[in-house]
Amino acid sequence: MRARRPFFSTKILVLTAVLFNGVALADAQSGPILIEPRARPAAKEPAAPKSNIRIDTTVVQIPVTVTDPLNRFVTGLEKKDFKLFEDKVEQQVQYFASEDAPISVGLIFDTSGSMGSKLEKSRQAVAQFFRTTNPEDEFFLVEFNDRPELTCPFTTSLEEIQNKLTFTQSKGRTALLDAVYLGLHTMKKGRNARKALLIISDGGDNSSRYTESEIKNLVREADVQIYAIGIFESGAGRGRTAEELAGPGLLQEISEQTGGRAFAVDNLNELPDIAAKIGIELRNQYLLGYTPSNALRDGKYRKVTVKLVQPRGLPPLKAFWRLGYYAPTQ
Numbered sequence: 001m002r003a004r005r006p007f008f009s010t011k012i013l014v015l016t017a018v019l020f021n022g023v024a025l026a027d028a029q030s031g032p033i034l035i036e037p038r039a040r041p042a043a044k045e046p047a048a049p050k051s052n053i054r055i056d057t058t059v060v061q062i063p064v065t066v067t068d069p070l071n072r073f074v075t076g077l078e079k080k081d082f083k084l085f086e087d088k089v090e091q092q093v094q095y096f097a098s099e100d101a102p103i104s105v106g107l108i109f110d111t112s113g114s115m116g117s118k119l120e121k122s123r124q125a126v127a128q129f130f131r132t133t134n135p136e137d138e139f140f141l142v143e144f145n146d147r148p149e150l151t152c153p154f155t156t157s158l159e160e161i162q163n164k165l166t167f168t169q170s171k172g173r174t175a176l177l178d179a180v181y182l183g184l185h186t187m188k189k190g191r192n193a194r195k196a197l198l199i200i201s202d203g204g205d206n207s208s209r210y211t212e213s214e215i216k217n218l219v220r221e222a223d224v225q226i227y228a229i230g231i232f233e234s235g236a237g238r239g240r241t242a243e244e245l246a247g248p249g250l251l252q253e254i255s256e257q258t259g260g261r262a263f264a265v266d267n268l269n270e271l272p273d274i275a276a277k278i279g280i281e282l283r284n285q286y287l288l289g290y291t292p293s294n295a296l297r298d299g300k301y302r303k304v305t306v307k308l309v310q311p312r313g314l315p316p317l318k319a320f321w322r323l324g325y326y327a328p329t330q
Helices: 113-130 158-166 176-187 212-221 247-257 268-282
Strands: 024-027 031-034 060-067 073-075 082-086 089-091 095-097 103-110 138-144 148-155 194-201 225-231 262-265 285-290 301-308 318-321 324-326
Touching: 060 082, 060 301, 082 285, 103 113, 103 176, 113 158, 113 194, 113 225, 113 268, 138 158, 138 176, 148 158, 148 176, 176 194, 176 212, 176 247, 194 247, 194 268, 212 247, 212 324, 225 247, 225 268, 247 262, 262 268, 301 318
Parallel strands: 103 138, 103 194, 194 225, 225 262
Antiparallel strands: 024 031, 024 073, 060 073, 060 285, 060 318, 082 089, 082 301, 095 285, 138 148, 301 324
8 A cells, every 4th residue: 555645735725816807708719809898997906915925814715717608708897796605604805806917837638548649639739728828827747648747847938848748659548636646736836826737638547546536635625726628539438448438527527626627529620729718718717815704724625606796788697616625724
C-alpha cells in the first residue's frame, strides 16, 4: 500500500475568476457584441482583496459565468443583479468585479495509446485556446498516459509548451486522476490569484493510483476552476472498459464542482472551436466576494448558491458558479 499525500485546506479561501468589462453577449467565433441595457455606466466597486494578503477574516470569492439562451456570455451586469447564499443563508456581496486579469493555467494533456489519431486536432485546440490569453498569464503542461509527467513547469512562453506538444507521442494507458492530482499540486506554485486547469482527454481513468473519491475531495478543496474537453467519438464505445465509459460523467462532475464546465466532443473538427470557447469564457466572468455570516472554523463543506435578479431587457439568463468550499479549521 503506497502512502497517500495529504490534502490541503487554506486559511483564506479565495475562489477566483476571469473577468471582463462592458455589457456584452459573446460566443467563441465572433467575440463580445456590445449592448447597452442601462443608460449609465456601473459605478466602480472596491477592488477585490488579493490572495497573498493575510487577513483574519475568511473571504470567499466565487467566480460566476452568465449565459443567455443561445449560450452566449453576458457581461456588464452589476452587483445588484446577483444574490448569493451559503447553506441557504443569504450573504452580503462585499466585493464585485468584472474585469480581465492574469490567470495561472495548467494544461492536462492525454497522450495515451487511444489518442493517436486525435493528437493533431488536440494540439490545434491548445493553439486556439492560447489565442484568448492575457499577456501576463502563465502556463504549465502535464502530459499523461500510464502516469502523469510535468513536461513543462510554469512559463509565460506559449511557444515553449507548443514545442513540447509537437513531439508528443501516443502510447500506454490513461492515468487521468493522477494527472489531475499532479495538476492541482503544481498549481500551488502559481503566482496569479485566479487559477484554472484545462483537461483534454478521450476517456476515463484506467491506470491511476489515486481513487475517484480522493480526487473529488481534493477538487472541492482546491481554489482552481477545471474545464474539460472529453473526446468521445460516436460508435467508439465498443470494447471500452467500464472506467473508460464512465469518462464523460467523471469529467463533468469534477468540472462542475469548481464552477468550470465539461464539453463532450464527438467530432474532432470541433476541438479547436470548443477550446477557444473555454478561453473566452474564462475572460467573461464575474467575481463575487463575501465574508461568511457563519464564522465557525469547523472545516466543514459549505454549499454556495448564486441566483440572478433578471435584468430588464435581457432574455432569461443562466449562471454557473463554484458549488461550495471547505471552511478553515484555524
